[in-house]
Amino acid sequence: MAIERHEQNKVFSKVVEANGFVFTSGITANDNSLDVLGQTKQTLDEIDRLLALCGTDKSKVISSMIWVTDIRHRDAMNEAWFEWTGGQNMPVRACVEAALADPKLLVEIQVTAAK
Amino acid sequence: MAIERHEQNKVFSKVVEANGFVFTSGITANDNSLDVLGQTKQTLDEIDRLLALCGTDKSKVISSMIWVTDIRHRDAMNEAWFEWTGGQNMPVRACVEAALADPKLLVEIQVTAAK
Amino acid sequence: MAIERHEQNKVFSKVVEANGFVFTSGITANDNSLDVLGQTKQTLDEIDRLLALCGTDKSKVISSMIWVTDIRHRDAMNEAWFEWTGGQNMPVRACVEAALADPKLLVEIQVTAAK
Numbered sequence: 001m002a003i004e005r006h007e008q009n010k011v012f013s014k015v016v017e018a019n020g021f022v023f024t025s026g027i028t029a030n031d032n033s034l035d036v037l038g039q040t041k042q043t044l045d046e047i048d049r050l051l052a053l054c055g056t057d058k059s060k061v062i063s064s065m066i067w068v069t070d071i072r073h074r075d076a077m078n079e080a081w082f083e084w085t086g087g088q089n090m091p092v093r094a095c096v097e098a099a100l101a102d103p104k105l106l107v108e109i110q111v112t113a114a115k
Numbered sequence: 116m117a118i119e120r121h122e123q124n125k126v127f128s129k130v131v132e133a134n135g136f137v138f139t140s141g142i143t144a145n146d147n148s149l150d151v152l153g154q155t156k157q158t159l160d161e162i163d164r165l166l167a168l169c170g171t172d173k174s175k176v177i178s179s180m181i182w183v184t185d186i187r188h189r190d191a192m193n194e195a196w197f198e199w200t201g202g203q204n205m206p207v208r209a210c211v212e213a214a215l216a217d218p219k220l221l222v223e224i225q226v227t228a229a230k
Numbered sequence: 231m232a233i234e235r236h237e238q239n240k241v242f243s244k245v246v247e248a249n250g251f252v253f254t255s256g257i258t259a260n261d262n263s264l265d266v267l268g269q270t271k272q273t274l275d276e277i278d279r280l281l282a283l284c285g286t287d288k289s290k291v292i293s294s295m296i297w298v299t300d301i302r303h304r305d306a307m308n309e310a311w312f313e314w315t316g317g318q319n320m321p322v323r324a325c326v327e328a329a330l331a332d333p334k335l336l337v338e339i340q341v342t343a344a345k
Contacts, residue, residue, distance in 0.1 A: 001250045001344040012323035016292050018344050020116045023293045026324025062131050063138045067326050071214045093127035094141025094225050096182050097214035099301045099327035110324050114116040114133050135231045177246050178253045186329045208242035209256025209340050211297050212329035229231040229248050
């Protein structure tokens with residue numbers, strides 16, 4: 001099985017392709033001064049960019065994992081989620097609370113897509 | 116790669132098929148008044164139903180992810196897990212503590228299966 | 231799809247192969263008296279062993295999930311991570327905080343690899 005790795009740094013690759021599947025790292029906002037809605041939008045924009053890099057897009061996302069640092073932020077996060085998905089081609093999803101790498105980060109999202 | 120999505124709502128699909136793999140969402144009990152044993156049983160029943168919808172079953176589960184809201188509930192959750200798996204065709208598993216969408220939910224389980 | 235399960239116990243298989251992918255369970259250190267650096271090294275050694283069991287190795291890891299019981303332990307965990315990966319063939323990664331099965335466990339790691 002061929003593996004294609006994109007945007008590797010010292011810690012991870014941002015996105016990896018293998019056998020028709022596209023896996024992203026857990027993605028967070030670049031600007032952690034934003035509120036949870038803003039951070040989620042920025043995170044999903046970055047996921048769009050990573051999927052495009054692999055020749056796929058959000059219509060082919062299979063599964064998603066969302067961590068929020070405060071589960072009460074789920075509604076605000078969902079606002080951006082609803083806008084992003086548009087209610088179509090919904091992946092499976094799990095969303096749980098967890099502390100993230102930087103205390104200012106409020107949301108982290110990882111997706112697996114098909115090509 | 117063809118993607119087949121089942122029981123989509125505004126937030127997620129309950130189960131998605133792609134390339135011979137079947138992915139469920141993080142599943143929780145319908146009746147959150149149950150104790151952790153009861154919630155786990157109800158969750159695993161729902162997973163059985165979702166796998167059947169895709170023409171597969173628990174004997175073909177590859178991996179599992181379990182979140183419990185209190186890690187001390189692991190033993191009670193495992194009681195239902197042992198009964199469900201019967202000690203056969205064991206998937207890989209990770210089980211960690213996390214706060215879930217509703218404070219009354221005590222356990223959430225996500226599985227990936229083969230068809 | 232053929233599924234090959236290795237080192238099954240009552241709770242899980244330590245590693246499962248399906249369709250060219252290799253999935254490990256969430257792996258933890260055998261010696262939970264070690265500090266986070268020591269536990270991470272021991273965990274990654276065990277992952278090496280499990281991957282070898284399936285005829286693959288760390289150069290083919292696609293994705294990784296890391297849980298630390300205290301997110302401030304991330305730097306110490308990363309020391310072992312940097313040594314293990316050597317900055318090459320980086321998988322995608324997510325790393326969040328979560329309480330683990332035993333309060334003495336400080337880190338748990340799960341990987342998916344290609345064969």
